Amino acid sequence: GENVEQHPSTLSVQEGDSAVIKCTYSDSASNYFPWYKQELGKGPQLIIDIRSNVGEKKDQRIAVTLNKTAKHFSLHITETQPEDSAVYFCAATSGNNNDMRFGAGTRLTVKP
């Protein structure tokens, strides 16, 4: 089955700096890669996703890149703000409804 590794487990940046979180996956059949933001006491919120037929996707200050050959994908947050502080999870799935696997999460702290 799919195995998703995520790093770093914690990340602290100054407000305005960029943050990068990286994930690797094992199953070459995976073709959909979402990123979730989870704030304390809340459920995971889908913030951006990418399919395997594109290499990069951007939405305002966040972007995701995918390298299918190397089986890794990354989340990039630019101009970080304190409200970006949360736990971020990557995930991978082949599109079957029962095989989405999550990374262990990255706790991002943005210091004002």
Added chain:
Amino acid sequence: GAGVSQSPRYKVAKRGQDVALRCDPISGHVSLFWYQQALGQGPEFLTYFQNEAQLDKSGLPSDRFFAERPEGSVSTLKIQRTQQEDSAVYLCASSPAGRVAQYFGPGTRLTVL
């Protein structure tokens, strides 16, 4: 529009008690998922419904765990004879037909004493 809702938000149970956790998916969403999230970890798949049919329950950790979605909308996750290791956040997610993206509810934090 309204997102996925779950109730109760918090549940404290004594070891051995039965609990029932409710999920109201986004209206019209065909697929419904239950996940278990241990402290400091990512969500782990428990079970999946398409409409009222439970198509996969391979992630349920034991036969004490049971899920149902009798009318293809609201779902209930039941845990019988709770154990301390059942303490976790239980997340529900839903997806519309033909889409892979899953939308999560706020979760139910279960604490078993």
